[in-house]
Amino acid sequence: MLQGGLRGALNQSVLEASGPQAAKVEKLWWFAFTTAAIVYVLTMAALWWATRRARRRELRGELLDDAYAEPRMTRGVTWATAATLVILLLFLGADLLVGRTLSPIPKKQPLTIELTGHQWWWEVQYADTSPHGRFTTANEIHIPVGEPVLFVLEATDVIHSFWVPNLAGKKDLIPGYTQSVWFQADTAGVYRGQCAEFCGLQHAKMALQVVAEPRTKYEEWATKQRRPAENASDPTASRGREVFLTGTCAMCHAIEGTSAGSHAGPDLTHLASRRTIAAGTLPNTRGALAGWIVDPQRIKPGTRMPPNYLKPQDLDALLTYLQSLK
Amino acid sequence: MSDRTTSVDYVPTSEPYDAELAELERTYEPHANPFWAWVTSVDHKSIGKRYIITCFVFFILAGLNAGVMRLQLARPENHIVGPDRYNQLFTVHGTAMMFLFAVPVMTAFATYLVPLMVGTKEVAYPRLNAFGYWTFLIGGVFLFAGLYTNTGPDAGWFAYTPLSGPEYSPGKRVDIWAQVVTFTEIAALVAAVEMIVTILKMRAPGMSLNRIPLYVWSILVVSFMIVFAMPSVAIASTAMLAMDRLVATHFFNRAEGGDPLLWQHLYWFFGHPEVYIMFIPGLGFVSQIVETFTQRRVFGYPVMVLSLFVTGFVAFGLWVHHMFATPIPQLGRTLFTAASVLIAVPSGIQIFCWIATIWAGRPRYATPMLFALGFIAVFTIGGLTGVMIASVPFDLQVHDTYFVVAHFHYVILGGVVFPLFGACYYWFPKITGRMLSETLGKWHFWLFFVGVNVTFFPMHLLGLDGMPRRVYTYLPEMGWGNLNLIATMGAVTIVASVAVFLVNVAKSSVAGVVAGDDPWGASGLEWATSSPPPAWNFHPLPVVTSRAPLWEEGGEMPVATGLATDRREVLITTALDAVPDNRHEHPGESHWPLVMAIAVGVTFIGAVWNPWAYVVGFVISAVAFAGWGWPRGTKPEDQVTTGRLPSAEAR
Numbered sequence: 001m002l003q004g005g006l007r008g009a010l011n012q013s014v015l016e017a018s019g020p021q022a023a024k025v026e027k028l029w030w031f032a033f034t035t036a037a038i039v040y041v042l043t044m045a046a047l048w049w050a051t052r053r054a055r056r057r058e059l060r061g062e063l064l065d066d067a068y069a070e071p072r073m074t075r076g077v078t079w080a081t082a083a084t085l086v087i088l089l090l091f092l093g094a095d096l097l098v099g100r101t102l103s104p105i106p107k108k109q110p111l112t113i114e115l116t117g118h119q120w121w122w123e124v125q126y127a128d129t130s131p132h133g134r135f136t137t138a139n140e141i142h143i144p145v146g147e148p149v150l151f152v153l154e155a156t157d158v159i160h161s162f163w164v165p166n167l168a169g170k171k172d173l174i175p176g177y178t179q180s181v182w183f184q185a186d187t188a189g190v191y192r193g194q195c196a197e198f199c200g201l202q203h204a205k206m207a208l209q210v211v212a213e214p215r216t217k218y219e220e221w222a223t224k225q226r227r228p229a230e231n232a233s234d235p236t237a238s239r240g241r242e243v244f245l246t247g248t249c250a251m252c253h254a255i256e257g258t259s260a261g262s263h264a265g266p267d268l269t270h271l272a273s274r275r276t277i278a279a280g281t282l283p284n285t286r287g288a289l290a291g292w293i294v295d296p297q298r299i300k301p302g303t304r305m306p307p308n309y310l311k312p313q314d315l316d317a318l319l320t321y322l323q324s325l326k
Numbered sequence: 327m328s329d330r331t332t333s334v335d336y337v338p339t340s341e342p343y344d345a346e347l348a349e350l351e352r353t354y355e356p357h358a359n360p361f362w363a364w365v366t367s368v369d370h371k372s373i374g375k376r377y378i379i380t381c382f383v384f385f386i387l388a389g390l391n392a393g394v395m396r397l398q399l400a401r402p403e404n405h406i407v408g409p410d411r412y413n414q415l416f417t418v419h420g421t422a423m424m425f426l427f428a429v430p431v432m433t434a435f436a437t438y439l440v441p442l443m444v445g446t447k448e449v450a451y452p453r454l455n456a457f458g459y460w461t462f463l464i465g466g467v468f469l470f471a472g473l474y475t476n477t478g479p480d481a482g483w484f485a486y487t488p489l490s491g492p493e494y495s496p497g498k499r500v501d502i503w504a505q506v507v508t509f510t511e512i513a514a515l516v517a518a519v520e521m522i523v524t525i526l527k528m529r530a531p532g533m534s535l536n537r538i539p540l541y542v543w544s545i546l547v548v549s550f551m552i553v554f555a556m557p558s559v560a561i562a563s564t565a566m567l568a569m570d571r572l573v574a575t576h577f578f579n580r581a582e583g584g585d586p587l588l589w590q591h592l593y594w595f596f597g598h599p600e601v602y603i604m605f606i607p608g609l610g611f612v613s614q615i616v617e618t619f620t621q622r623r624v625f626g627y628p629v630m631v632l633s634l635f636v637t638g639f640v641a642f643g644l645w646v647h648h649m650f651a652t653p654i655p656q657l658g659r660t661l662f663t664a665a666s667v668l669i670a671v672p673s674g675i676q677i678f679c680w681i682a683t684i685w686a687g688r689p690r691y692a693t694p695m696l697f698a699l700g701f702i703a704v705f706t707i708g709g710l711t712g713v714m715i716a717s718v719p720f721d722l723q724v725h726d727t728y729f730v731v732a733h734f735h736y737v738i739l740g741g742v743v744f745p746l747f748g749a750c751y752y753w754f755p756k757i758t759g760r761m762l763s764e765t766l767g768k769w770h771f772w773l774f775f776v777g778v779n780v781t782f783f784p785m786h787l788l789g790l791d792g793m794p795r796r797v798y799t800y801l802p803e804m805g806w807g808n809l810n811l812i813a814t815m816g817a818v819t820i821v822a823s824v825a826v827f828l829v830n831v832a833k834s835s836v837a838g839v840v841a842g843d844d845p846w847g848a849s850g851l852e853w854a855t856s857s858p859p860p861a862w863n864f865h866p867l868p869v870v871t872s873r874a875p876l877w878e879e880g881g882e883m884p885v886a887t888g889l890a891t892d893r894r895e896v897l898i899t900t901a902l903d904a905v906p907d908n909r910h911e912h913p914g915e916s917h918w919p920l921v922m923a924i925a926v927g928v929t930f931i932g933a934v935w936n937p938w939a940y941v942v943g944f945v946i947s948a949v950a951f952a953g954w955g956w957p958r959g960t961k962p963e964d965q966v967t968t969g970r971l972p973s974a975e976a977r
Contacts, residue, residue, distance in 0.1 A: 012804065025719045029720060036713070047699070047702055049681070051684055073625045077625070088713065092667050095716075095719065158488050161726060165792045167721025
């Protein structure tokens with residue numbers, strides 16, 4: 001059931017970097033972790049030693065002697081403070097270094113993707129100098145391996161946050177603001193990302209997938225995405241197209257090449273080419289699709305998509321049509 | 327320790343003294359009807375006790391919220407609660423823990439302890455103190471009433487706009503949140519003002535600035551922080567957010583020229599100092615406990631005090647580190663990173679000083695001391711991860727993930743709750759006259775220590791593994807199930823430890839070992855009076871000649887006499903050297919603070935449904951004001967007096 005869907009798409013770890021930016025942060029983390037671990041062990045050892053020393057002395061019945069203790073305490077606290085300062089400044093230096101190397105995008109005209117956050121899905125628009133080159137998809141981003149990709153981030157409703165941990169840190173999508181972030185995937189693969197700013201009922205199920213593939217494969221995919229949907233040839237699919245265009249579907253979803261042009265929900269022109277549906281929640285299988293169409297509120301309570309009461313044969317035709325949108 | 331001074335040693339037992347005590351008894355006599363006495367009380371100890379108990383009730387309720395959340399997250403795709411309920415649970419958990427527990431419980435303890443620790447008879451502005459408590463109580467009940475009627479706020483304890491705005495949070499849930507914040511802000515602000523005045527103007531003669539106990543210093547620092555930090559969120563929530571929602575202003579609406587980021591700045595300008603407002607009093611608790619249980623003054627007093635002040639100042643320069651993922655100029659971010667890293671220094675210094683004190687002292691491992699040591703072990707982890715997330719690149723990876731959840735629970739449980747439990751064991755004998763059970767105390771400590779670490783340590787790993795905060799569920803394929811299950815088992819352990827604590831309190835307050843005035847052999851003035859203290863705390867007033875008055879050689883304490891006993895007179899001393907300056911008569915019992923709090927309640931609760939409530943509330947509060955300030959009349963013998971004391975009389 002999971003083939004081509006969720007399995008293999010579970011890579012969402014800060015510590016399995018697949019791009020230069022995440023890799024630098026991963027190194028910074030290991031540096032910080034090692035230092036912190038040493039500091040913690042030393043502090044606890046000092047505390048332990050302090051408690052034991054007193055006990056030993058108590059056994060010997062020694063009295064407290066300020067003349068003995070005061071200068072030693074002063075020295076101890078001073079050295080510990082000095083060491084703390086040095087470590088903190090080292091860390092600050094490492095942080096600034098990493099911060100500087102991460103900021104500038106290392107390419108003049110990178111592939112640019114406009115990402116818009118919606119409650120609770122991602123609208124993905126590939127920018128192009130010519131209008132014919134532009135295309136729109138949702139919840140799945142294909143990028144060429146080894147090239148920096150620039151993301152222009154916007155939101156139309158509430159604040160969301162774009163985060164693909166294996167590739168780079170997060171950036172907020174804020175209504176009325178335009179921010180940008182870039183990253184690069186060094187190895188081909190599927191990387192999962194998830195909204196990281198609380199955005200309401202289905203914040204938990206607002207995921208996306210980044211598919212990094214060789215340039216040629218990416219070009220192939222992009223060329224296909226630019227095309228409008230093919231006219232349904234087999235009769236069931238045609239019937240499904242009818243259901244789509246005459247039912248409620250077309251009120252929210254667009255399919256290029258048909259009269260459905262609303263952008264309230266994800267663009268479905270090439271739905272069948274995607275690995276998941278419902279913003280990374282379900283694998284893109286016939287069964288999952290059927291369940292989602294009939295009762296989305298069961299899968300994502302609160303989602304903007306209403307339940308659809310379709311006759312069995314209509315549902316069947318609709319599924320066939322949607323699965324033909326390669 | 328029995329050879330050291332207690333109140334019995336320095337109190338002269340002569341006939342005129344007995345007559346004075348009898349007169350004080352009459353002056354401070356509460357109303358005959360116990361309920362009315364309770365309603366009208368302005369005694370800081372009575373108010374402090376009910377404040378502490380109220381805060382713990384909210385702590386338990388908010389903790390139960392967390393328990394349900396942990397059960398829901400124990401398995402992937404769990405169905406114990408849905409997203410709607412879950413969002414209410416985590417919002418109310420955060421809001422209640424911050425606004426109804428962590429900050430006010432510190433206020434509550436300060437209300438009880440500070441007047442005793444500085445050696446005065448009452449808190450400054452006793453009626454205001456009562457008003458603060460009633461306001462807080464109304465606000466807290468309102469929040470949980472909302473939750474239990476399925477109208478609980480659900481936009482997070484940070485209530486980011488536009489999610490919390492009228493368009494994306496219709497209904498009354500967020501309005502309740504905005505008004506609850508207002509109630510708690512009022513309570514915190516009035517308490518801060520009382521504390522500042524009590525500490526600066528009402529200290530016992532001789533308690534110059536360099537003799538103030540470290541806990542009292544910590545309260546002074548946070549009180550100033552409250553005065554500067556709280557108005558920011560009060561303006562943002564009560565004025566701007568509530569007006570956006572209620573009367574359609576557009577402070578945070580980008581489309582109409584408002585700005586959603588304005589909310590974040592105003593909120594975190596309060597929200598970050600808030601963290602320090604919570605745990606600086608915890609540092610104060612630890613200093614008092616370490617001093618008593620090592621039988622040695624805390625090493626580096628001036629450095630300790632300066633550290634508190636530095637923390638208090640720098641805390642106002644960190645707020646943007648909650649906003650690194652928003653559009654912030656690079657230079658600005660660097661500044662906030664540097665400040666966030668360097669604030670670790672004063673905390674580090676204090677930890678080093680405590681370790682040095684333990685090294686040089688004679689530590690006894692009673693339960694309060696265990697909690698102080700547990701504090702060092704847990705809080706240090708939170709501090710270290712705090713330094714990590716000050717780094718912008720690293721923060722952008724773990725911001726809004728469970729790594730941050732782990733971080734701040736280590737800070738807050740370590741820096742607030744461990745010292746707080748320690749303080750409960752330490753001062754319980756003073757408050758009730760009975761000791762808490764040590765056996766149950768040790769069970770409580772170890773269960774809590776294990777529970778906290780088992781719950782929150784795995785969350786670091788979950789965050790690094792990509793699990794975001796504030797999610798009601800997660801897919802089984804993410805592989806987060808096992809760590810979440812472990813965290814849930816830890817939460818069960820925490821529940822058990824708190825249950826042990828409650829049993830201990832219940833049992834010990836009836837059948838605990840009777841404590842003397844000074845069961846721990848401590849050094850501070852609060853141990854110089856009886857347990858529990860009389861309504862007037864001290865008579866005659868102690869005179870302080872050192873930083874550890876009860877540890878003075880010779881075992882005798884000088885006292886100051888001359889305050890009237892036929893009225894509630896307190897001694898006002900100078901701010902720096904605590905030289906007696908004048909005598910001030912305090913007002914007695916009154917029901918007007920409660921009436922005033924009800925007026926505030928009518929105003930803000932009513933305003934959730936109708937803005938005209940402001941007008942109604944204004945009228946009621948005008949009446950309450952008049953009653954509150956109604957002239958008491960002046961006794962004939964007082965009409966020209968300036969009431970200057972000759973000087974502190976040493977015995």
